[in-house]
Amino acid sequence: MKKYQVAVLAGDGIGPEIMTEALKVLRAVEKKFGMEFDFQERPVGWAGIDAAGKALPEDTLKTCTEVDAILFGAVGLPGRDATIPKEQRPERAALLALRKHFELFANLRPVRLYPGLAHSCPLKDSRIGSGIDILVMRELTGGLYFGQPKKTEEYVEVEEDGTKGKRTLLRATDTMVIDTEEIERIAHVGFKAARLRHKKLASIDKANVLENGILWREVVTEVAKMYPDVQLTHVFVDNAAMQLILNPSQFDVLLCENMFGDILSDEAAALAGSLGLLPSASLGETSGQSGFTFGLYEPAGGSAPDIAGKNIANPLAQILSAAMMLRYSFKEEAAAKAIDSAVEKVISAGWRTGDICCEEDSRDKVIGTSQMGDAVVAALE
Ligand code: NAD
Numbered sequence: 001m002k003k004y005q006v007a008v009l010a011g012d013g014i015g016p017e018i019m020t021e022a023l024k025v026l027r028a029v030e031k032k033f034g035m036e037f038d039f040q041e042r043p044v045g046w047a048g049i050d051a052a053g054k055a056l057p058e059d060t061l062k063t064c065t066e067v068d069a070i071l072f073g074a075v076g077l078p079g080r081d082a083t084i085p086k087e088q089r090p091e092r093a094a095l096l097a098l099r100k101h102f103e104l105f106a107n108l109r110p111v112r113l114y115p116g117l118a119h120s121c122p123l124k125d126s127r128i129g130s131g132i133d134i135l136v137m138r139e140l141t142g143g144l145y146f147g148q149p150k151k152t153e154e155y156v157e158v159e160e161d162g163t164k165g166k167r168t169l170l171r172a173t174d175t176m177v178i179d180t181e182e183i184e185r186i187a188h189v190g191f192k193a194a195r196l197r198h199k200k201l202a203s204i205d206k207a208n209v210l211e212n213g214i215l216w217r218e219v220v221t222e223v224a225k226m227y228p229d230v231q232l233t234h235v236f237v238d239n240a241a242m243q244l245i246l247n248p249s250q251f252d253v254l255l256c257e258n259m260f261g262d263i264l265s266d267e268a269a270a271l272a273g274s275l276g277l278l279p280s281a282s283l284g285e286t287s288g289q290s291g292f293t294f295g296l297y298e299p300a301g302g303s304a305p306d307i308a309g310k311n312i313a314n315p316l317a318q319i320l321s322a323a324m325m326l327r328y329s330f331k332e333e334a335a336a337k338a339i340d341s342a343v344e345k346v347i348s349a350g351w352r353t354g355d356i357c358c359e360e361d362s363r364d365k366v367i368g369t370s371q372m373g374d375a376v377v378a379a380l381e
Contacts, residue, residue, distance in 0.1 A: 002035045004330055005067040009044040009060065013303025014313035015073025021315035021373030022322045025339060028377045033335045040067060045075025045090035055093035069329040071322060072298035077305055099140065104282035104296055106189040107138040111268040114347045119358040120273025129249035132271050135193055136254045138261025139186045140282060145258045147175035176212050178257060183219040189283060190255040191227040200231045200252035204240045204260050216257065244268055274355040275301035276314025279321035281328055295329045297321040311368040314353040316343055319376055342379035351375050
């Protein structure tokens with residue numbers, strides 16, 4: 001029987017509630033598909049600070065280095081975050097630290113508008129076309145967010161006659177740097193992901209203005225030769241932003257530099273209606289020994305303290321994140337697809353948590369977090 005080691009970091013706010021439902025679904029997957037999960041539950045975020053004085057306790061990090069993948073909930077509590085220095089706050093000290101530690105360079109955010117949830121999409125039906133099912137793939141460790149120099153410096157204003165003026169002003173510099181290897185590794189992940197989907201990849205750049213964009217386009221075109229079954233198009237980022245609104249159904253995989261992906265993934269996410277439906281994965285290199293791609297899997301939303309502890313949070317993003325873990329780290333495509341279809345069945349049957357319920361639709365049946373988990377398990381069996 002195949003055995004998988006998973007670090008389970010539920011975190012704060014709704015994290016533990018939605019994680020319980022994801023683990024419930026994975027236990028059902030064990031039985032149905034004959035595999036075994038060893039869940040190593042560890043504290044992170046405020047749970048880590050309360051248990052061991054740090055948002056990412058040593059023992060939690062150590063456990064993460066010993067497992068095959070990390071299933072993450074959410075961290076941070078705004079009221080408490082403000083009481084400690086920025087660098088110790090959970091999002092930075094735990095989540096960003098984990099991404100950095102494991103060099104998780106590829107961020108995947110699938111955005112899907114489920115049949116039956118068109119009311120939660122801000123677009124008109126005529127724009128939704130044949131449906132929205134997009135995977136935004138964002139380079140996470142390079143590009144404009146990390147390039148050096150990155151600084152804010154003072155300078156003295158110069159008058160028209162060349163003399164020094166009275167005012168001291170500020171100049172901020174960010175640098176966009178990307179190299180061939182960084183583009184190649186994210187491009188390979190993008191093409192492989194497209195192969196598991198509809199075999200179309202749109203590479204996003206600004207090759208008409210930026211040197212970065214020219215190199216991006218050249219390297220992606222070169223990598224594409226290894227994936228002749230995937231149809232490649234190149235789209236300028238400004239046009240991509242517009243096309244996501246005008247005709248989103250044309251897209252399958254969007255391959256983006258860090259900042260472009262940050263912006264486009266949020267734009268695409270808005271089309272799905274609720275944060276509670278959006279899973280994500282951050283992937284590193286494939287490990288030579290195990291053949292696993294190490295990854296951290298988490299919902300796109302945060303700890304939602306406004307609804308925590310009330311059994312009303314939507315657990316589907318966490319459950320779909322577990323499906324991504326099966327797909328991308330463990331290559332268990334059949335089990336991943338089974339979870340995706342179970343979620344689709346539950347939504348088609350009208351089961352809704354409050355965030356995706358349509359008040360005008362009398363067929364919608366509102367249920368709580370744990371009942372939603374049970375419904376997915378029932379649809380899986
Ligand atoms: P949030 O994503 O927690 O909440 C935004 C809104 O979306 C809220 O109204 C919330 O109720 C709703 N929402 C989010 N997930 C939901 C779900 N599963 N079901 C139903 N509704 C859901 O963002 P925020 O309020 O800006 O941040 C709260 C805390 O979470 C902060 O401390 C922030 O730093 C942290 N945060 C953590 C992560 C992370 O761990 N990856 C991401 C974003 C924010």
